Amino acid sequence: MADLIRMLGFTSRALEAQRFGLDVVGQNIANVNTPGYTRRVVDLAAVPPVEPLSAGGGVEVQGVRSLRDLLIDRRLWQEHPEEQRGSAMADALAGVEAALGPAGSSIDGALDSFFDAFAALADAPTSSTARQEVILQGQSLAASFRDMSSHFESAIRETDLGVRGAVDEVNRLTARVASLNAALSGVDPATGESLQVHDELAVAIEELSGLVQVNAVQRTDGGFDIEINGGALVVGDRAYALGVSDRGVTGVADVTLGDVTITSALRTGTLGGLIETRDVLVPGYRAQLDEIAASVVREVNAVHRQGFDANGAAGGDFFVPLAGTAGAASSIAVEAGFSAAGGTALVAASKTGAAGDNGNARALADLRDALVVDGNTATFTQAWGNLVYAVGRDSAAAQGIRDTHGEIVRQIRNLQDSVSGISLDEEAADMLRFQRAYEANARFFRAIDDTIDILMRTFDA
Amino acid sequence: MRVTFGSSYRNGLADITRTAEELARRQREVSSLQRMQVPSDDPSAMAAAIGERSEMRVYDQYLRATDSVDSRLDVIDSALSDMLRNLTAAQSTVAASQASFLTQAQREAYALQLGGIRDAILSDLNIKYRDTYMFSGTAADQAPYERNAAGVVQAYAGDHQQMAIDVARTSSVEVTIDGSVIAQGSDPDDLFKVFDDLITAVRAGDSTGIAAGMAGLDRAFERTTNAQSRVGNALRTIEDHKARLGDMRRASDAHRSTLEDANLAEAISGMQRADAAHQAAISAVAATSRLSLFDYLT
Numbered sequence: 001m002a003d004l005i006r007m008l009g010f011t012s013r014a015l016e017a018q019r020f021g022l023d024v025v026g027q028n029i030a031n032v033n034t035p036g037y038t039r040r041v042v043d044l045a046a047v048p049p050v051e052p053l054s055a056g057g058g059v060e061v062q063g064v065r066s067l068r069d070l071l072i073d074r075r076l077w078q079e080h081p082e083e084q085r086g087s088a089m090a091d092a093l094a095g096v097e098a099a100l101g102p103a104g105s106s107i108d109g110a111l112d113s114f115f116d117a118f119a120a121l122a123d124a125p126t127s128s129t130a131r132q133e134v135i136l137q138g139q140s141l142a143a144s145f146r147d148m149s150s151h152f153e154s155a156i157r158e159t160d161l162g163v164r165g166a167v168d169e170v171n172r173l174t175a176r177v178a179s180l181n182a183a184l185s186g187v188d189p190a191t192g193e194s195l196q197v198h199d200e201l202a203v204a205i206e207e208l209s210g211l212v213q214v215n216a217v218q219r220t221d222g223g224f225d226i227e228i229n230g231g232a233l234v235v236g237d238r239a240y241a242l243g244v245s246d247r248g249v250t251g252v253a254d255v256t257l258g259d260v261t262i263t264s265a266l267r268t269g270t271l272g273g274l275i276e277t278r279d280v281l282v283p284g285y286r287a288q289l290d291e292i293a294a295s296v297v298r299e300v301n302a303v304h305r306q307g308f309d310a311n312g313a314a315g316g317d318f319f320v321p322l323a324g325t326a327g328a329a330s331s332i333a334v335e336a337g338f339s340a341a342g343g344t345a346l347v348a349a350s351k352t353g354a355a356g357d358n359g360n361a362r363a364l365a366d367l368r369d370a371l372v373v374d375g376n377t378a379t380f381t382q383a384w385g386n387l388v389y390a391v392g393r394d395s396a397a398a399q400g401i402r403d404t405h406g407e408i409v410r411q412i413r414n415l416q417d418s419v420s421g422i423s424l425d426e427e428a429a430d431m432l433r434f435q436r437a438y439e440a441n442a443r444f445f446r447a448i449d450d451t452i453d454i455l456m457r458t459f460d461a
Numbered sequence: 462m463r464v465t466f467g468s469s470y471r472n473g474l475a476d477i478t479r480t481a482e483e484l485a486r487r488q489r490e491v492s493s494l495q496r497m498q499v500p501s502d503d504p505s506a507m508a509a510a511i512g513e514r515s516e517m518r519v520y521d522q523y524l525r526a527t528d529s530v531d532s533r534l535d536v537i538d539s540a541l542s543d544m545l546r547n548l549t550a551a552q553s554t555v556a557a558s559q560a561s562f563l564t565q566a567q568r569e570a571y572a573l574q575l576g577g578i579r580d581a582i583l584s585d586l587n588i589k590y591r592d593t594y595m596f597s598g599t600a601a602d603q604a605p606y607e608r609n610a611a612g613v614v615q616a617y618a619g620d621h622q623q624m625a626i627d628v629a630r631t632s633s634v635e636v637t638i639d640g641s642v643i644a645q646g647s648d649p650d651d652l653f654k655v656f657d658d659l660i661t662a663v664r665a666g667d668s669t670g671i672a673a674g675m676a677g678l679d680r681a682f683e684r685t686t687n688a689q690s691r692v693g694n695a696l697r698t699i700e701d702h703k704a705r706l707g708d709m710r711r712a713s714d715a716h717r718s719t720l721e722d723a724n725l726a727e728a729i730s731g732m733q734r735a736d737a738a739h740q741a742a743i744s745a746v747a748a749t750s751r752l753s754l755f756d757y758l759t
Contacts, residue, residue, distance in 0.1 A: 032466050032467070033467075093501075094499075097499040097500055097501060098499070100500060103507060103510045103511045103514050103721070104511070104514040104515075108511050108514065108515055109514075111515075112514075112515055112518040112519075115522075116518065116522050119522045119525075119526065119627070120525075122626060122627065123525075123526055123529050123626055124591055124592075124593075125601070125624070126592055126593055126601050126602060127591070127592070350599075352599065352622065354598075354599040354600050354601070354620055354622065355599070355600065355601045355602040355603075356593055356594075356597065356598070356599040356600060356601025356602070356624050356637060357599040357622060357624060358599075358624055358625075358626070362625075362626075362627055362633075365627070366627075368519065369519075369630060381511065381512065381515040382512065384511065385507075385508040385509075385511040385512055386508065388500050388504075388507055388508055388511060389500070389504045389505060389507065389508035390504075391500055391501075391504075392499070392500025392501045392502075392503075392504030392507055392508075393501075393504045395499070395500065395501035396501040396502075396504060399501060410471065410472070410475060413468070413471060414462070414468045414471070414472065415462070417463070417465045417467050417468035417471075418462040418463040418464075418465065418468070419463075421463065421465030421466065421467045421468055422465055422466050422467065423463060423464065423465045423466060424466050424753055424754070424755065425753065425754040426463075428753070428754035428755050428758060429754060431758075432758060
């Protein structure tokens with residue numbers, strides 16, 4: 001009789017175990033689309049027998065664990081930054097590419113129109129219409145340079161906003177990691193709550209790794225300390241925020257950790273990609289554009305000064321002289337005197353002072369083919385082509401990095417899923433397994449109960 | 462390796478996204494007939510296309526310049542032809558005035574005729590085109606020969622330079638002429654002085670003076686012929702030059718087209734392939750998403 005009562009006991013525990021298994025299956029199915037959720041499995045163990053002639057004590061629930069491979073997680077945290085770096089750069093450079101304009105209609109078109117106007121003046125050096133056209137095309141060329149410089153400046157500002165936003169996001173995530181570390185220290189590691197915190201930690205660190213490459217060191221309590229370039233971002237439940245300070249004249253954001261500026265050390269992740277675009281790539285394009293503009297001003301002025309205008313006076317500067325190459329594209333302008341009354345006569349088409357001499361206009365038109373840019377190796381148009389090539393090359397490279405590392409990340413996620421992901425078919429099978437086991441244990445419980453009932457009636461009778 | 466719910470949809474979605482992007486790219490290529498939309502599509506081709514477009518603008522400019530040269534030389538040629546006709550008429554008139562039996566009235570008539578021819582040659586040399594005197598050298602706003610108040614033609618007032626127009630990177634054509642080379646050359650007096658002296662000699666019946674004037678006309682005829690020969694040479698060369706420029710421009714445009722323009726047949730074929738791949742990716746995801754053990758559990 002006592003054995004029957006004991007059997008009722010372990011059957012009851014078995015029902016509880018199978019119900020617990022169904023509960024875990026239900027959690028897995030419910031969280032099939034939850035980001036970062038790792039598959040839970042229930043650990044069941046047979047209870048050893050307490051008597052020599054007993055088959056055993058039934059089953060007990062040892063606990064619930066999540067299926068996670070930290071090695072795969074770390075691999076993902078290593079590859080994710082490069083994918084995001086490429087993505088950030090590709091997105092930022094897409095705007096720069098669009099600003100360049102189609103071939104023949106941008107700076108190159110303006111240069112051609114400018115030198116065409118000088119050639120037309122050489123054809124008709126006494127024509128005031130041809131002189132006016134030279135001035136108009138010069139002003140149009142200058143406006144094109146200023147517009148393009150403005151586009152590059154806008155790209156730098158927009159990217160800078162992205163950097164500031166990314167820093168805020170890093171700080172939000174490090175604060176989250178710190179709070180999750182704190183939560184871990186207060187929960188029983190054997191409980192489901194602990195597993196949920198681990199899942200959320202992994203999600204936060206993965207997001208963080210996309211923004212900037214970090215080194216995540218696991219603590220004994222399962223939490224993570226986060227380091228970046230040897231500096232601590234998270235230690236236990238304490239987060240150390242990244243700071244932003246405006247850099248010098250430019251006003252762009254420098255990233256600081258404590259008192260140390262770490263901007264140049266951030267080379268991967270979204271932050272690294274944005275910083276590289278903002279501080280290296282776009283300023284490089286702007287410098288190339290400035291070089292072209294400065295060369296136009298220098299060479300056109302030099303030839304224009306050698307000629308004579310329609311009044312027979314020596315030609316002056318056509319463009320306002322520049323102090324240097326930096327900022328040339330943003331400040332290039334035709335001398336104001338050409339727009340004033342009688343200004344068309346100031347265009348110096350003649351080399352000798354004679355009204356019908358067009359030698360200087362021809363020399364100005366010939367500047368189209370002069371190798372005066374890029375260390376005297378390129379014409380103005382070739383230099384523009386080199387700039388367009390540089391933007392296209394960098395954008396294509398960024399897309400390549402994004403796509404290549406994106407594929408690697410996808411494969412790692414597949415690997416991660418193969419360990420931690422939910423298969424609905426598996427859960428369906430498990431649900432059936434636990435359901436059938438529950439049914440069987442319930443029937444066994446009924447059978448034992450009926451047996452006890454028979455015995456009780458036997459003794460009553 | 463376990464295939465999970467998440468990985469199935471992630472991979473399927475990645476394939477759908479990839480094929481959709483390819484389809485969109487091919488559609489843009491077909492609708493725009495452009496192989497490159499942005500520099501990153503083909504950076505080196507884009508840079509080369511910029512160069513070819515600029516080169517085509519250069520050829521267009523040289524073609525315009527060549528047309529302008531053609532027109533100017535036609536004007537000069539026409540003026541020189543008229544001069545030759547006038548000089549021929551003057552030579553005939555002078556020859557007729559050498560007859561010993563002429564009356565004074567007849568001599569006066571010949572003198573008036575020579576005066577008219579001289580004025581016609583003055584108009585020829587003072588011809589303007591596009592507001593520029595063609596025979597003043599580079600003194601474009603100065604008539605080469607002008608009369609004073611007494612009606613006497615003054616000395617050459619232009620300069621001895623010539624305006625040239627570039628018709629190619631390494632060649633140019635002179636489109637104005639130093640009028641003094643035609644009207645005077647190495648003679649001590651210009652053609653108008655020769656005419657004035659000739660008119661006086663014809664009126665006076667001065668055979669020595671008439672002979673000297675005739676020699677002056679002969680030399681002027683030779684100078685004019687030489688000038689016209691040079692202009693004619695330039696005109697003939699211009700036609701060949703124009704054809705060459707046209708060929709070079711077409712070659713440049715053809716190269717630009719290979720760089721920029723989409724091959725329509727290839728683009729349409731690519732778009733059809735991309736469309737098929739996209740549909741296949743969507744169908745594959747739809748098919749796998751229907752399979753679930755849950756559908757078979759009762």
